[in-house]
Amino acid sequence: MKSVLKIAFATSLVTFPLAASAETFVVLGTPGANLDAAVTAAGGRIKKRLASIDVVVAEGGSGFRAAVGGKAGVAAVAADRKIKWIPKGERAVFRDADVVNPPNNPAGIDPRFNLQWGHTAIKAVDAWKMGYEGHGARVAVLDGGFQLNHPDIAGRYDPSCTADMTGEGIAYGPNSDDDTGIFAHGMHTAGTIGAARNGVGTIGVAPKATLCLVKVLFNSGSGSFEDVAAGIIYAADRSVDVISMSLGGSLQKSEEGASTLRQLIDRAVSYAYKKGALVIVSAGNDGQSADSPKTTGTPANLIHLPSDSPQAISISATAPHGWGKNQNVFLDNPASYTNYGRSVINLAGPGGDYTPSVTGDCTVAGVTRPCYIFDFVFSTGAANSYYWSIGTSMATPHVSGVAALIVSKYGKMHPAKLRAYLNAGADDLGVSAHDPYYGNGRVNAARSLSK
Template sequence: MRLRHVVVGLGAASLLAAGAAPAALAGPGETTYILVSTGQTLPRNLDATVARAGGTVTKTYPFGVAVVEAGASFRGVAGTTMVRDAGFDADLGTQVALDPEQLPPASGNDDPFFDLQWGHVPVGAVEAWDDGVRGEGVRVAVLDTGFDTDHPDLAPNVNLDLSADFTGEGLEYTLPDTFSHGTHVAGTIAAADNAFGTIGVAPEAELVLVKVLGDAGSGNFEDVFAGIAHATAVDADVINMSLGDVQPRNSEEEDITALSVAMNRAVRHADQNGTTVVVSAGNDAQDLDGDGNLVRFLTSAPHAIGVSAYAPTGWVSDGWDGNFFVPASYTNYGTSMVDFSGPGGDTAYPGDENCTVGGLTRPCWVFDLVFSTGNGGWYWSAGTSMAAPHAASVAALIISEHGGDMKPAAVEREMRLRAIDAGKPGTDDFHGRGAVHSGH
């Protein structure tokens, strides 16, 4: 399902992060293959073995996965399963622009756009801040599209030295629009509390920006593997991946089971090295429990925390019932892959009625979306891509509260204890173990 977007302008910037790693490019007539070890580690002397078979190893990962460039005659090597790379997509969702000449309401907070960020209320962000918990000492890696690294709301918290691009496009978002998916996600997590623009749920967390998708929102498994390995290597406490893919398990073209094994290993590698992994559940309004013939990346990874989306209906309209936790019309659901829910926004509010908030007039449904940073400005968007960073931010707050060092199993356990039982009692199809909350 495609959702709509909404924008604000500021003036785009251009900067490539230090240490960015360009993607390896296949030569003429060559194809990118992924080798997945049949054991826990790759075979010894892999480079030489692959070379004798007519290929070149371009990357290896500590979770038993290698990337090879080779021609059509390449048939793999013993001890591995060979599969051609497949595709990944961001959950781009709905987008709506904000006119930069029209400021949102004056708030008690000195960041002028803060009043448009309804998602901070149901996750208990302000209460955590009031108790001195703001994400300090926690490093969050955002694996996504390109970013506006000069955005005044992001720049104070971005560690450019650790950020990296694995697509070959450069870390910076370069499309001529405001709808930068990666920038929106990063701002939801840790836009600075700086008397300007918006505020992230964990406004003192450190951001490591990792580009694994092209700016248009698509990419491949190789770059996602590289991003997970990089984020783990730089000791990220949390990884947010608002991206995913669905593949038929019995594909005639590729060994999807091998790709699933590789992705599960990548996520487990992060988990075993102290990195909590948060992923979006997807925007297809599908029951994730319903079809064993499909492999759903990344929610199916055992150590990934899957997040569905909820939204208020008519948040700023007269007669709103006060319920933030309405399952979004587009969100995937299912107890096997959804662990928690988070603020994702929705366009389900009916009709063309306008609402006015602090002098800003828009169709009422616009205010039900999630407002955050964009390329050269800010915009509203909706999707599980917006819900996941709210959950990643809550994880960051919990880790910060515990001194900045916490094992992923303990983080998830604490998230379960603090979650709001928003659906039916206990584990719920839409909300999993509950709607994420800071506990403050």
């Protein structure tokens, strides 16, 4: 197998050595502007070019921002920043290493498929029976680190479109939040989309889709705006059909530079859209309504990115209550933590939830755990392991997987058309037409493939 790029270099993405002591800025230009000249004249130095969206990342001293802001062709400038992009609360519980020798499962189904209630909710099996498993679809997963030799991932990703934007290295490893180095947020989301049907572990929603694994966040879940934007552009330049982003960062609208950083992400998402990629992102885990905030001024004064980008699809989370005790329970309760609001939610997907009232131990498919755990989403982790987790981050890859199934049937299409298939096939739950929790509905693979 080819080695994976450690740093991405494309015609639109060029990097330069970083000085030891200088602040980093994103400089947004007008179309055709000579940003190199503007940066040099302001006493700065180019660190990275994102020419596709008329942006450069530059380093400069204390007077650089004011100096470059007055140059011809410069539309906006702001200090780049590193923030936490992995929504709060998304930690794994209960490693499950026993994934190879399960109790009785149907022939051709991987050992732990029967723990994946989300596939039932979105009618993934019905889509497979129709003959569509994601073949021909390319899905970029932008996240933290990945274990490339994981048995459920190794045969599913394309090394030519897999890269690290952070400089930390593509692999997931121990960090302050996970000193075991086992729970990898990126692995969990990638496995939900495309874990192989191979007699091991779990199965992705689109097990024959090709994954492009792009590390834009450090293993801790933090990352810079420049790396996230660069990752979107990198993926868009590699003919992907879907860009799946189980991440989100919030800024106060009043913060200095917030508007510029939003423009940076908006430009990157718009570029991906124009290149033919549908960007699917998590709505966030704050349990907040964008229509009637629970806390005065919040989130009315917040920018949540990338989900606030006009051409991104924002995903809320659903979950069962007590599925470990009764597999016939309703699977589509709005998750307690999910952000919601008619103005922000486009579609819903299985994200799991924690329900304290679900007590005792349960056994499902030969696995015995506290009953509440089975309401979580089960997927791949690092160190050849599998984990349960909850969050809008877990809902997003379910939707991305359904999008891949649609592409496997109808072929490559404009993102607007792919979005229309998702909307048309979604189950209209809650308030008719557009619900604050479900948006246009919880995705349904079989219905989308029947349109």
